Amino acid sequence: MSHDDHDHNHGHDHGPHPYQPDIEDAPYTERMVMTQAVAELIVEKGIVSADEMRAQIELMDTREPALGAKLVARTWLDPEFKARVLADVKTAAAELDIDIGDIPIQAIENTEDVHNVVVCTLCSCYPRLLIGLPPDWYKSRAYRSRTVKEPRKVLEDFGTSIPENVEVRVHDSTADLRYVVLPSRPAGTDDWDEERLAELVTRDSMIGVSLAKSPDHT
Amino acid sequence: MTIRRHHDMGGLDAGTVEQTEHDYAMWEKRVDAIVKVLSTPERKILSTDELRRGIEELGPGVYDNLNYYERWISSATNLLLEKGVITVDELGAKMADVEARWQREREQTS
């Protein structure tokens, strides 16, 4: 099998890989073929059922930042709920019918004094079952290398400036826990309801590279 | 003297974080599903730790030239072969079959 005739380039720098169109639109790669082969073999061998494979794909499709945003918005409105989230995300999320599964997620709260940002330098650990799949850049060499040693500069890359009197705390999630940042509630949202507040909570603010959106930007 | 393994990149110099995103393709979601279903507590055919170790062992050149899901499926496939869950012959035959099928589909639609 020739794998020289697919026309996307593997860059030799360490940037993110370019988007690969679905097979209907463009040549397929060796590893797309491998994926399909393995998927079919494990079903043919009765190791897993086609239904289970489908259900797993659908499960991940249901996980997206909006779930985390809802959780965050409620913490802004309900201090006791916030305390429950800080103590145990799994149980608190279940109150919102969100099942975060078996991998523990810990919530870390941004305050006036501390701004948190999360990275996984060793691979790309991420609180997927609460906020969905991570963006490409979170998995990139640049993010994984630089965030631990120059977080403020990385935040500047995202247009985020943290004042010098606020501590920037970087979390490297190296082990079995995942981390979700609870961004601070923006000013000027005093009588907003949960749904409206949730719209201010971006995925990037739950990673920590951004703040939640302010009301003027919606 | 210290060994720093290639994936262990915290603190190295790098360029600007390019804020690219893409909608996940079906094959990528399939990789994700494969590794998840095979590592359930009931099945334990693969573990996340083995998969990560397999990725780390791909080596610097391969690691950099593959994208995220290409690394995961490479690791998963190597492990499945190592553990005898699938054989080289089965995999080879199936890959040829898949490719032939896709080639026919492309010819029919073009």
Added chain:
Amino acid sequence: MSETKYKPGDAVKVRASFPPGHVRTPHFIRGCDGVVTQYVGSYPNPEELAYGRDGLPEKPLYRVMFSQADVWPNYDGPSKDTMVVDIYEHWLEQNQ
């Protein structure tokens, strides 16, 4: 339930050991001095799980906080900036 050697507030040093193998203690933090902030449970050892072994007995896992100025010789930021890394007990030593 495993016993834990450290508790929040303990001063610890990350072991300056550099083996190959599936190690979840990042290179950049080895040899650094920090303070335990939290015990977050005990888990099977990933270094063993990586080779298909059961990783038992479970190893205690701690969140350890470091001053960025202590981790990076040329840290370009306020002295109050910190880093928190999740580190297994067997990678920590007591600091006086």
